[in-house]
Amino acid sequence: MKIIACIKQVPDSEAKVKAVPIGDGKAGQEITWGDAPLVINPFDEFAVEGALQQKEANGGTVTALCIGPESARDALKHALAMGADEAILISDPALNEIDSAGAARVLAAAVKKIGDADMVMFGRQTLDNGSGVTAAQTARVLGWPMLGLVGQIKVDAGSVRVERVIDEGRVTVSAKLPAVLSVVQSIGEARYPSFMGIRKASKANIPVWTLGDLGIEAPASVVSRAELMNPPVRETVVEIIAGDTPEAIAETLVEKILAEKVL
Amino acid sequence: MKTFVYIDHFKGEIQPASWEAIGLGKTLGSVSAVVFGSGVDAIAKAAFEHGADEVFVADDAALEDFRAEPYASTLSALASRSVQNPDLILFPITARTRELAAMSAVDLNTGVLTDITALDIVDGALVATRPIYEGKVLEKTVCSGKPVMATIRPRFFPKPAAEAGKTGTVTKVEVKADALTTVEGYSASESVVNLGDAGVIVSGGRGVSNNPSLQPPAGLDEKQAEIWRAHQGFALVGELANVLGGAVGASRAAVDGGYIPYSHQVGQTGKVVTPDLYIACGISGAIQHQVGMRNAKLIVAINKDADAPIFKLARYGVVGDLFQIVPAVTAEFKKKLGK
Numbered sequence: 028m029k030i031i032a033c034i035k036q037v038p039d040s041e042a043k044v045k046a047v048p049i050g051d052g053k054a055g056q057e058i059t060w061g062d063a064p065l066v067i068n069p070f071d072e073f074a075v076e077g078a079l080q081q082k083e084a085n086g087g088t089v090t091a092l093c094i095g096p097e098s099a100r101d102a103l104k105h106a107l108a109m110g111a112d113e114a115i116l117i118s119d120p121a122l123n124e125i126d127s128a129g130a131a132r133v134l135a136a137a138v139k140k141i142g143d144a145d146m147v148m149f150g151r152q153t154l155d156n157g158s159g160v161t162a163a164q165t166a167r168v169l170g171w172p173m174l175g176l177v178g179q180i181k182v183d184a185g186s187v188r189v190e191r192v193i194d195e196g197r198v199t200v201s202a203k204l205p206a207v208l209s210v211v212q213s214i215g216e217a218r219y220p221s222f223m224g225i226r227k228a229s230k231a232n233i234p235v236w237t238l239g240d241l242g243i244e245a246p247a248s249v250v251s252r253a254e255l256m257n258p259p260v261r262e263t264v265v266e267i268i269a270g271d272t273p274e275a276i277a278e279t280l281v282e283k284i285l286a287e288k289v290l
Numbered sequence: 291m292k293t294f295v296y297i298d299h300f301k302g303e304i305q306p307a308s309w310e311a312i313g314l315g316k317t318l319g320s321v322s323a324v325v326f327g328s329g330v331d332a333i334a335k336a337a338f339e340h341g342a343d344e345v346f347v348a349d350d351a352a353l354e355d356f357r358a359e360p361y362a363s364t365l366s367a368l369a370s371r372s373v374q375n376p377d378l379i380l381f382p383i384t385a386r387t388r389e390l391a392a393m394s395a396v397d398l399n400t401g402v403l404t405d406i407t408a409l410d411i412v413d414g415a416l417v418a419t420r421p422i423y424e425g426k427v428l429e430k431t432v433c434s435g436k437p438v439m440a441t442i443r444p445r446f447f448p449k450p451a452a453e454a455g456k457t458g459t460v461t462k463v464e465v466k467a468d469a470l471t472t473v474e475g476y477s478a479s480e481s482v483v484n485l486g487d488a489g490v491i492v493s494g495g496r497g498v499s500n501n502p503s504l505q506p507p508a509g510l511d512e513k514q515a516e517i518w519r520a521h522q523g524f525a526l527v528g529e530l531a532n533v534l535g536g537a538v539g540a541s542r543a544a545v546d547g548g549y550i551p552y553s554h555q556v557g558q559t560g561k562v563v564t565p566d567l568y569i570a571c572g573i574s575g576a577i578q579h580q581v582g583m584r585n586a587k588l589i590v591a592i593n594k595d596a597d598a599p600i601f602k603l604a605r606y607g608v609v610g611d612l613f614q615i616v617p618a619v620t621a622e623f624k625k626k627l628g629k
Contacts, residue, residue, distance in 0.1 A: 038423070040424070040558060040578060040581075041577055044423040044426040044427055045426065045427060046427050069558070069559075070559075128401060128402075131396065154424060154558075155422060155423055156422055157404070157405070157424065158402070158404040159388050160388060160391070160392035160395075160402055160404060162392075163358060163389040163393050164393065164395070166358075166393070167393040167396040168396060171470070172359065172470035173358050173359070173389060173470075173471075174471065175385065176385055188474070191385075192552075193300075193385040193386075194479070195300045195301075195479060196477050196482070197476070197477050197479075198355075198475070199474040199476070200471050200473055200474065201471065201472050202470055203470075212552075249399070249400055249401040249435035250401035250402070250403065250431060250432070250433050251431065251432055251434070252430070253429075253430040253431060254429065254430040255428070255429055256419075256428045256429070257427060258421075258425065258426075258428055258585075261603070265591075265601045265605065265606065265607045266607070267596075267606075267608070267609060268607065268608050269609075273610070273614040274618050274622070276608055276615060276618065277615065277618035277622040280590070280608060281623055281626055282626075283606055284567065284590065284606065285626060287567075287588050289567045289587050289588045290534065290566070290567060
């Protein structure tokens, strides 16, 4: 069983991310996150976890795959430390402004170059762009079945049966392999990197593939960013409601809430 | 502008934000509703009543269950340049439409703008606003392909008033039955809750289990007793939500603690919600929870710990025991709202 886990590197979820002008502001704005660390996208840890569980259940290998700059090596090392067998970084300056469909085309080309994959796993979405569409688009480019928002996976004789976790409940879906999956937290808590894993990851050789290595041109991006804005600053002064009894507090609080006319 | 609106439903249960998508489409020009499934006459009828000018229907046993591949192929064929050639396709954002729009965008060589909260026309081009980095930053984004595809967040666009009995032309759509998956079964959530569409949400956190004065039934171990206490706490949260006609939310701590099913979770790994009123009970307000609820219009926090980060977001706060405060607030609302 050959499993590929697609991951991305993003600013840590505690990061104070904001839009700031580039230089004098004439060239627009850019995103900064101060000195917050870049980490493996937290949702993608479930993809790696799901891949490792399937490796343990069925044998085989797990390859972590990432599009990103050189710094994204650290995200791949996290996947290796969790237990992935190998990691590949796709890095090319032509991919800086890529949209999700473009990323899907690049990932599909990489999946084909790796060859013989049975399952390609993604997280639900990324913390940065957050579209959550790249998995389905990769499936579409490959022509493989898409099994989205999966919380349980069972492989049997060339087929996979999953439980898809949606608002309305759980839907059991099966498909022939190879298939693309997006994995959600019901799969189980993502394991922590082990001491041995961290040592192995620190010594790992992570090859870098360019678009030339993949044999494709840079995909044209149809979706592009026109402007960045910081959300309006919220009025955050809290008014603490006090009183002698819970009833007195409740009376004041309810009066205040009703006066806001939100009900 | 010619807009298609995909009406999302699960087993005939229509996502209310589908109507908000029609409302948005109507501000831009004509709206054609698109309805896929098996036995979906009632959905087509509802689409007319909510403002659709015409309805395209693909009604076929092969579309009984949502499956991304045949749904996407059917939509792509309908929307292609040589057939209907719409300028814009809108979807209410759900687990299904995320995949459907994603795949159809690949088929039609165009792009999908996801989770949009505003859509404007600037110099003749559609410009969408959407949150990125969990809402820490907003971006305006454009799509140079045609049709532009966009999934909308619930509660950001006006819902048109329904007009009973309004009808129009239904056009049958050719079905593409190229399924790659088999749907084998379905089990409903223990509690189905539509947090995205809720106008009021009352949420509980770890604090709902923190009432040592409650004496659990004999024979429970420590964890069972904690969950038993949490259920008493969530019952109070539920009563308040009920009086306000709202939904019950939860923090990740409450879900991980086994107090309440995952479908109630608000935050990074749960739902992003934008109710008019959000009441947080016994929730400290970690950043992972904040990103899910900080755009609520009015936030009220009830927590024992005066230093809890939730008070930095809240407009009104009560530092106190939720087991005393929440029932008193429920009683007071009952009185004031005449219930």
